[in-house]
Amino acid sequence: MEDYAAKMVGKTDAELLLYVERRNEYREQAVLAAVNELERRGHAIDNVAALRSELQASFVESEAEALRNPAPEPAWMTRPATPEEPEQVAPDAPALYSPTTVVVFSVFSFLIGGVLMLLNLLRLRRYGGAALLVALVVLGISGLGWISKLVAVRPEYIFLAINVVLAALYVYVLWPNFIGAQTYRPRGWLMPLLIIFALNMLFMVLLRYAGVAIPGLGQ
Incomplete structure (x- = not known):
């Protein structure tokens, strides 16, 4: 799993605020990490408690949806191996x-x-x-x-x-x-x-x- 907290440490304040403003475009965990980093730097975020609850609920829903509908395995993992057919020799071959x-x-x-x-x-x-x-x-x-x-x-x-x-x-x-x-x-x-x-x-x-x-x- 990606370490979003470590990733956000290297972001600028403007980049972190972009995660919050466009939170629908990012993963919930990434947005939560951005919120935590902004608070650590002393920035106040409006309605932070409601924002956290919204992100947590969205994350739980996404995880539940993934469990209900798991991604299909690649074809190369599910297709049974078929033995190679031997080369057919023509009846008129010498x-x-x-x-x-x-x-x-x-x-x-x-x-x-x-x-x-x-x-x-x-x-x-x-x-x-x-x-x-x-x-x-x-x-x-x-x-x-x-x-x-x-x-x-x-x-x-x-x-x-x-x-x-x-x-x-x-x-x-x-x-x-x-x-x-x-x-x-x-x-x-x-x-x-x-x-x-x-x-x-x-x-x-x-x-x-x-x-x-x-x-x-x-x-």
Whole structure:
């Protein structure tokens, strides 16, 4: 609540008298504070007792009216929160493997993640991106054999490092540049996973006979 008494101390006599003369334009408490300050300064006010009674009665009536008719709460306080509706995907939107799916499978094998990403690019006819993807996979295969011969590190560590690097390239380079903010339907991955896993195992066996060290396969 505003401290009208302290406020009136800084007013001039003329300003205080204005509160009394135009009391219908001000709050009752403000006018009463002005009357008290004028009396404290030694000014006599005509019919001060009747004026006080009038102001007190008006103040009581205003308070009672406020209790009978409280001000409505703002709409933002009364409106129940409505959950945001999920974005609707068009029925004809292409079915793609999500970036998360691509990354998860790429961490296990960049070949599996590469196949999933390749299927996405071919479905959208992003042939330039598909060609770049194939080049990255070939580079990863070559790097696996080359690094294994040059660095005295266990092959599984090299394989994991290449998986992580290519997974990052799939989702942070290929996806933004060749797919972008494309609206799509998440594609089921169980059956393709089984097929890709079988092809991946076959490819690893072929690499074994080619003399490339692959984790999990003996020489």
